[in-house]
Amino acid sequence: MPFEYRAETVQLLRAPRHAYFGRSKDGPAEVPTDLPSSVEIVANKGIRGDRFFGVKAHTEAAVSFLAVEAWDAVGDVLGVEVPDPSMARRNVVVRGLELDPLRGLEFELNSGDGWIRFRGGRPAHPCAWMDRMVADGARKALIGRGGLRAEPLSDGILRVGELAVRSPVELDASRAALSVRRAQPI
Numbered sequence: 001m002p003f004e005y006r007a008e009t010v011q012l013l014r015a016p017r018h019a020y021f022g023r024s025k026d027g028p029a030e031v032p033t034d035l036p037s038s039v040e041i042v043a044n045k046g047i048r049g050d051r052f053f054g055v056k057a058h059t060e061a062a063v064s065f066l067a068v069e070a071w072d073a074v075g076d077v078l079g080v081e082v083p084d085p086s087m088a089r090r091n092v093v094v095r096g097l098e099l100d101p102l103r104g105l106e107f108e109l110n111s112g113d114g115w116i117r118f119r120g121g122r123p124a125h126p127c128a129w130m131d132r133m134v135a136d137g138a139r140k141a142l143i144g145r146g147g148l149r150a151e152p153l154s155d156g157i158l159r160v161g162e163l164a165v166r167s168p169v170e171l172d173a174s175r176a177a178l179s180v181r182r183a184q185p186i
Contacts, residue, residue, distance in 0.1 A: 001107070001108065001166040001167055001168050002168065003166065003167045003168070003169065003170055003171065004164065004165065004166050004167075005096075005097070005164070005165040005167065005171055005173070006096070006162065006163070006164060006165070007094050007095060007096040007097040007163045007164075007165050007173070008094065008095040008096055008161065008162060008163055009092060009093070009094055009111055009158065009159065009160050009161060009163045010068050010085070010093045010094060010095050010160070011035060011068075011084075011085055011086060011092075011093040011160065012035065012036055012037070012038070012039050012091065012092060012093075012158065012159075012160055013033060013034070013035055013086055013089065013090065013091050013092075013093075014033075014034040014036060014039055014047055014049050014050045014091070015032070015033045015034065015050060015051055015089070016032065016049060016050070016051055033086065034049070035086060037159060037160050038111075038157050038158065038159040038160070039091070039157070039158050040155075040156075040157060041063070041116050041152045041154075041155060041156050041157070041158055042152065042155055043152050043153055043154050043155050044059055044151065044152065044153070045059070045062065045152070046058070046059075046062030046063055046152060047062070047063060047091055050062075050091060059151055060119070060121045060122075060149070060151040061121045061122060061124075061149030061150070061151065062149075062150075062151060062152060063091050063092060063118065063149070063150050063151070063152055064089075064090040064091045064092070064124045064147055064148070064149050064150075065090060065091070065092045065093075065094060065097075065099055065124070065147050065148045065149075065150060066085060066088050066090035066092070066093050066094070066099075066124065066146070066147035067093075067094055067095070067097060067098070067099055067145075067147065067176035067177065068085055068093050068094065068095045069095065069096075069176040069177035070142075070145035070146075070147070070176060070177050070178075071085045071088060071093070071145075072177065073141075073145060073177040073178075073179075074138055074141040074142055074145065077137075077141040078135050078136075078137050078138065078141055080135045082135075082138075088142075088146075088147070090124060090147050092158065094163065095176075096173040096176065097163075097165060097171065097173060097176060098171040098172050098173060098175045098176045099120075099147060099148040099176070100123070100148065100175075100180040101167075101169050101170075101171055102118075102120035102148060102150075102167065102169075102171075103120045103121065103122070103123070103148060104119075104120055104121075105119070105120050105167070105168055105169065106118065106119050106120075106153065106168065107120060107165065107166060107167045107168070108165070108166040109158060109163055109164070109165055109166075110163070110164040110165075110166075111157070111158050111159040111160075111161060111162065111163050111164075112159055112161070112162070113156060113157040113158075113159065114156055114157075115154070115156070115166070116152065116154055116155070116156035116157075116158060117152070117153040117154040118150040118151065118152055118153060119150060119151045119153055120148055120150050121148070121149045121150055121151060122148075122149050123144075123146060123147070123148060123149070123180075124146045124147035124148055124149050125143070125146050143179065143181075144178075144179035144180045144181050145177070145178070145179050145180070
């Protein structure tokens with residue numbers, strides 16, 4: 001791949017079940033959520049131990065990514081302090097990585113244990129729960145910033161910390177917080 005970048009994995013999330021389902025007025029489900037320092041990525045299955053692991057309907061979207069810059073931009077738009085990005089329920093929170101150009105493309109990540117290949121899929125759209133869990137208007141502020149769903153194409157370990165990224169297209173970290181309005185998926 002012709003382009004290589006440095007970024008950071010800020011947070012990893014693994015949850016065995018969904019926390020946000022049903023009506024948000026009833027509150028989230030009591031689900032154990034793990035914020036580990038590393039996760040095992042399994043090709044064509046996802047993150048071992050996560051709610052989407054091996055779920056056939058979610059294979060192409062088994063791992064979700066969110067740029068922390070986009071999460072912080074929601075606070076700027078709404079004039080509030082946003083909570084921890086784990087409230088977004090995305091598996092991999094990154095800093096310094098523009099995600100949208102990776103839709104429909106293969107890319108690679110390496111956090112020190114070797115390269116892991118992914119195929120970028122559809123955008124990770126925010127749900128109505130964001131208005132309850134973050135602040136009123138958070139769902140609308142996250143539209144176009146909700147992140148990227150991806151299919152893992154190889155096995156590996158992903159860790160919190162420094163992250164090397166290989167991409168077939170140029171990426172611009174300064175655009176990571178921008179709201180992107182494009183048709184889905186590519």
